[in-house]
Amino acid sequence: MKVKRAEKSRIHDINFDTLSFGEVFTDHMYVCDYVDGEWIDPRIIPYQPLQMDPSASVLHYGQAVFEGMKAYKDEQGSAWLFRPEDNHARINKSSVRLAIPEFPKAYFMDGLNELLTIDKDWIRSGEGNSLYVRPFVFANQAAVSATASNRYQFIIICSPVKSYYSGEVNVLVSENYSRAASGGVGFAKAAGNYAASFYPTQLALKEGYQQIIWTDASTHQYLEECGTMNVFFRVNDTLITAPTTDTILDGITRKSVIQIAQDAGINVEVRPVTVTEIIAAHKNGSLKEVFGAGTAVVISPINSIGYKGENYLIEKQDHSFATIIKEKIVNIQYNLSEDPYGWRKEVVAVTV
Ligand SMILES: Cc1ncc(COP(=O)(O)O)c(C=O)c1O
Numbered sequence: 001m002k003v004k005r006a007e008k009s010r011i012h013d014i015n016f017d018t019l020s021f022g023e024v025f026t027d028h029m030y031v032c033d034y035v036d037g038e039w040i041d042p043r044i045i046p047y048q049p050l051q052m053d054p055s056a057s058v059l060h061y062g063q064a065v066f067e068g069m070k071a072y073k074d075e076q077g078s079a080w081l082f083r084p085e086d087n088h089a090r091i092n093k094s095s096v097r098l099a100i101p102e103f104p105k106a107y108f109m110d111g112l113n114e115l116l117t118i119d120k121d122w123i124r125s126g127e128g129n130s131l132y133v134r135p136f137v138f139a140n141q142a143a144v145s146a147t148a149s150n151r152y153q154f155i156i157i158c159s160p161v162k163s164y165y166s167g168e169v170n171v172l173v174s175e176n177y178s179r180a181a182s183g184g185v186g187f188a189k190a191a192g193n194y195a196a197s198f199y200p201t202q203l204a205l206k207e208g209y210q211q212i213i214w215t216d217a218s219t220h221q222y223l224e225e226c227g228t229m230n231v232f233f234r235v236n237d238t239l240i241t242a243p244t245t246d247t248i249l250d251g252i253t254r255k256s257v258i259q260i261a262q263d264a265g266i267n268v269e270v271r272p273v274t275v276t277e278i279i280a281a282h283k284n285g286s287l288k289e290v291f292g293a294g295t296a297v298v299i300s301p302i303n304s305i306g307y308k309g310e311n312y313l314i315e316k317q318d319h320s321f322a323t324i325i326k327e328k329i330v331n332i333q334y335n336l337s338e339d340p341y342g343w344r345k346e347v348v349a350v351t352v
Helices: 057-061 082-096 107-117 191-206 252-263 273-283 322-332
Strands: 029-036 038-046 063-067 069-073 078-081 129-140 152-161 169-173 213-215 224-225 230-235 238-241 266-270 287-294 298-307 308-311 344-346
Touching: 029 107, 038 107, 038 344, 057 129, 063 082, 063 191, 078 287, 078 322, 082 107, 082 129, 082 252, 107 129, 107 152, 152 230, 152 344, 191 213, 230 252, 230 273, 238 252, 252 266, 252 298, 252 322, 273 298, 287 308
Parallel strands: 169 213, 169 298, 238 266
Antiparallel strands: 029 038, 029 152, 063 129, 069 078, 069 129, 078 344, 129 152, 213 224, 224 230, 230 238, 230 287, 287 298, 298 308
């Protein structure tokens, strides 16, 4: 892999204590092109703006998918990734649905390891500190023609993030808008899925809700996902979450939560969940916890649920499942505990 280093690092200009999520980027980026039917020229270059033709396919038809993952540093200075092969598998699953050519696993893993080794100083140790890693692929054929592009670019960029308290999360159950429909692209991390969620989320914000719980497109009865997280409900001592259908993203945190909860002896039900049963559980006092699960905050407890003009407040629990499960996952991520699952992968340089 070719490596062109930045002449001067920007790291000393950065205040790591005041970072806003996803606004500061490291010194380098990993880039690879798809031309004439193959991925060529994987390389690391200084972080820089892209040049593309105004007719580039992605700007008109949205042919783009992405991933989100994190690198963590332990107190000894080693850097770690959490289930990175799963991100690779998922970007390819997303790509297939968007008619984007799959990206080779060796290129993905080598690019990631090399980039993170070069920019390792940007990963800070300490609770909550991490480096958010954003792989993405987009169509860059220069042509306003509504067909799959014949050229693509795969890129990885990285952004240091600090521990942040996301505040109280109040969520609104969507009664009209949909994020995904059966047969569509909801299971893919397609850029357009997020674009389509911003307007309904803006409306929810005006009502005092930070996120939407998306429901199924045909009946708006089944609870699917919450913002950019999968969602879990604790009814009495059972944890319930929806199965990953073609409308739900197969979250890596979600499947880690399920595994850890089961191994901790918690009863987990993976089945369709209706808004009616959750409101009924709230009314009879059996709804103990609701939380979202995703890479950004691992687990985010939900404070209240809005539905049909009512706001249902969820009382805080001592020894919540959310806290117990989060701690176990975070300890694996930061190399603070054993990892019986083999989820943690050390960042190892390929050529540098
Ligand atoms: C729509 C959606 N659902 C769920 C998730 C959680 O997935 P993961 O745990 O892999 O971050 C994300 C974030 O990636 C997301 O964007």
